[in-house]
Structures are given as C-alpha cells and as structure tokens.
Amino acid sequence: MAERIRVLLADDHPVVRQGLRTFLELHDDIDVVGEAADGREAVELVRELEPDVLLLDRKMPGLDGQGVLTELAGLPARTRAIVLTSVTDPRDVAPAVAAGAAGFLYKDVAPDALVAAIRSVHSGQSLFAPEALAAMTAPAAREPVAGPLTPREVEVLGLIATGRSNREIARELVVAEKTVKTHVSNVLMKLGVTDRTQAALYAVRHGLAGDSAGRDR
Template sequence: MIRVLIADDHPVVRQGLRTFLEIQEDISVVGEAADGAEAVTLAGSLRPDVLLLDLKMPVLDGLGALAELGGGTVRVIVLTSVSDRSGVAPAMRAGAAGFLYKDVDPAALVQAIRAVHGGQVLLAPEAADAMFAGPEPAREDAAVALTDREREVLALIAAGRSNREIARELTVAEKTVKTHVSNVLMKLGVQDRTQAALYAVRHGLA
C-alpha cells in the first residue's frame, strides 16, 4: 500500500484528491496539510511514502518545505498550478522526485504516484521544457554521442538507481559506473544526476 500525504492550502483541492486516490486499491491517503510547515510536521509523524506538495502555500511554501524535508525517505511530487513554471528547476534541485500541474489527468496522477514510489523521476512535459529553458539548455543532439553502455546507465539513473545498484545490475565495478556517469553528464551538458534523469525522460531514453 502506497501511503500518500496531501499538502495544499485549498480544502476543495485536498478533498478532491483524497476522494479520487482512496478508490485506488494500492493507495491510502494518510493525512492532509494546509501549509508547508504542517506538511513537514506530518511527513515526520505519519511517514508517508509519497507527498503531493503545492508550491504556493502560507506559513512555509513548497520550496521551503522541500528544504526542511532535506531529502528524507518521503518521495515528493510537486503538484501545482500551471503558472508555476519557474519553480520546476528549484524544486527538482531541492529534492522533488516529480513535478506535475493540477490540470493533470487523474489516471496519469495515479500512475505518477506509483512511478515515483518505485524510484523514478517524473515530470509533466511542460515542466521538462521549463527545466531545460535557459541560456545553456542541454543539447538536443547530445544523446547521439552516448555509447550503448552510457545509454543503459542513463536509463538506470532515470529509474532512481544508485551507482552501487547500477554496478550490480550491469555486473561492472562501481568505479566504472562513476566514470560512465561522469561521461553522461559531460556529454549531455548537465550538472547533476537529476538533470540527466530529466533529460532521459524528456527525450524518451528512460
């Protein structure tokens, strides 16, 4: 059973999400928070598997809540309004595992919860575009330069695997995996594993 905590300052949104999610056989809504500070407190006491987190909330906003959570065991999916395009990169760098907008299809939201709970990184297409918008976006043709092994490593990064897990799966030394990861980051022109995972999702390599 996937334990979900909902954090949104609008009661009607929380109720709507709870009503839909609780008809899923593998999902249980364990609590609701009306602001970021309450979300952090409840995440500590209820120990949910997945937190659905709005960015714009009183007391402590979503980014502040992510900073407080500090990359703990809870997997965070930012679920915010379409106008919050600028929050994508900061949220992912702060530790979010997913970024979706509130106009997401309900069935897609359920699949996202399952995917993120399983260790994947997931973004709405518009969020991925926003993530890579800027003066130095990842090159569109960068993936062409990846070797077959580097593509395998990239797919496993996108699936949320650690270097040790990748080494075990590919039957290679962990030091070799570190080299592959460094090469992938360099060739894609990204700074970290999260951006590499987002690139993989955006370009259908995951």
C-alpha cells in the first residue's frame, strides 16, 4: 500500500478549504488532517499535527503566509509547504522560496496538477507554477556565481534544492556524510551565500534544481 500523505489546509476562506478537502479526500493516498483559518493557527497545527504537506494561502489575516514560512523554518517538523495563492505578483515568489517553500502554485491550477504537486513535494521535490518559475529565472533575478562548481557540487546543490539533509544526500550519492558536509560548505562559499535556503533558491533560479530533483530517494 502506498504511503498516505497527511495534508494541512491553511486558507482564510471556508469555501476554499471545504472545496480542497472534498477533492483531496477522493484520493486514497491523501488524508486532510486539519484546517487553519489564519497563519497563527496554521503554525500551531503544524506543531501539533506534524503534517507532511501544508497547503498555504499567502494572504491571510494576522500572520500571513510569508510569516508562517518564516516560523516553520525554525521548527523541527519536516512539514513541506506549498504556497497556493490567487495573487499573481511575481515579487512574492522569491521571498517564499527563500523562507523554505517547496512549491508555489496559483489557485487556478488544475485539480489533478495540484494532487501531483502534493505527491511530488512529499517525495522531496520542489514544484513551481510556470509563472512562478519565470519570476525566479528572469534576468533581473540572476546573480553571478562566486566560483565555478564542480559536477559533484552541482549534483549536491540540486539535492539541497529538493530539501534533502546531508545524511540523505550521502545515502543518495553513496558517499560519507563528512564528504557531503565538505561539498555543501564549498557550494555555499562559491555561491557567496550563507545558508542552504539561499543555495536552494539559487538552484531554482538557475534551473539546477531539476538536475537531481527528479531522482527517487
């Protein structure tokens, strides 16, 4: 039996939450474990329920989606967030990814594509609507590489962008975890960034996330 995916819905519109729940629960591998009507409640429910995937509206009262992502980054739970928004401002995409969003979709997404996105993000991949990806890869969003990456470092960067830990990367590449730590340090130094989230954002902007993101664990 396939692993069941535990999903939390966070949206301030009850009709949207009900529609998502009704549709998602038609799928045997998805369980909607809770609903949040605002950002603060979303953070509390992530702490309490530890869902696999959070479908997160960006515009909510009180703590907005960006604030939720920021708070989730400090939690030990491995919940992966997909921003699902009706606001198509391209300036929203990069901050969301930098704060840890594993996906960014718009509410006009086809229902089957949303389910596929949930499954992909749960499996460790990152997934973005074409418009969101275009916003991150626009020429104005590009930054120079501080130093050339080796093929192995590019591979490690791609895996960082899928949310894998050093241990998971070591297992994927069949190398020692200490070796992975060295590669990660080199990647951060060469890209001129200070943490893995910024490195992952760089990978998505430059089309490097797909180099390793399509692999199975």
